Amino acid sequence: MPSAAWSLQQSVFAALTAxxxxxxxIGAGRIYDDVPQGSALPYIALGQVTARDWATGSEDGNEHxxxxxxxxxxxxxxxxxxxxxxxxxxxxxxxxALTGHRLINLRHEFSQxxxxxxxxxIHGTARFRAVTEPT
Numbered sequence: 001m002p003s004a005a006w007s008l009q010q011s012v013f014a015a016l017t018a019x020x021x022x023x024x025x026i027g028a029g030r031i032y033d034d035v036p037q038g039s040a041l042p043y044i045a046l047g048q049v050t051a052r053d054w055a056t057g058s059e060d061g062n063e064h065x066x067x068x069x070x071x072x073x074x075x076x077x078x079x080x081x082x083x084x085x086x087x088x089x090x091x092x093x094x095x096x097a098l099t100g101h102r103l104i105n106l107r108h109e110f111s112q113x114x115x116x117x118x119x120x121x122i123h124g125t126a127r128f129r130a131v132t133e134p135t
Contacts, residue, residue, distance in 0.1 A: 002100055004062045004100075004132040004134070005051040005062070007099045008049070011096040012066065012091060013031065013033065015090050015091060016087065019090040030042065030043040030044065031044045032045050041071055042073070043071055044068060045068075049065070050064065059133060061104070064131070065129055069124070069125055070122075070123070070126070076122075080113040080123075087126050088111065088126060102132065104131040107130075111125065112124065
């Protein structure tokens, strides 16, 4: 059985790549776990996942903090905010299917967009909190 964190990441990736509104904003094939060198902008990169024990006295469980990164070279932050909104719509409170685990909830915590230190790229981040339990 895969770890809960890996199963969650696979399901998040599948949900994002299947979302037509998100694909319309960034194009097909632009959601990555490992971004290929020289990838065209905009794109989404799955970021850090932190998993913590969330067990009760009688049930096993995990709490996950998942980061999703948006990269854009558009002028201003509008494109990044639109993509972040589509990411939120694709994931927030969605009933994702996990292998070997059950998703209790998946909630958007916050999003932000800022100019990268290179002065040209916009970097957006969205943070999600998920709770899982083994099946």
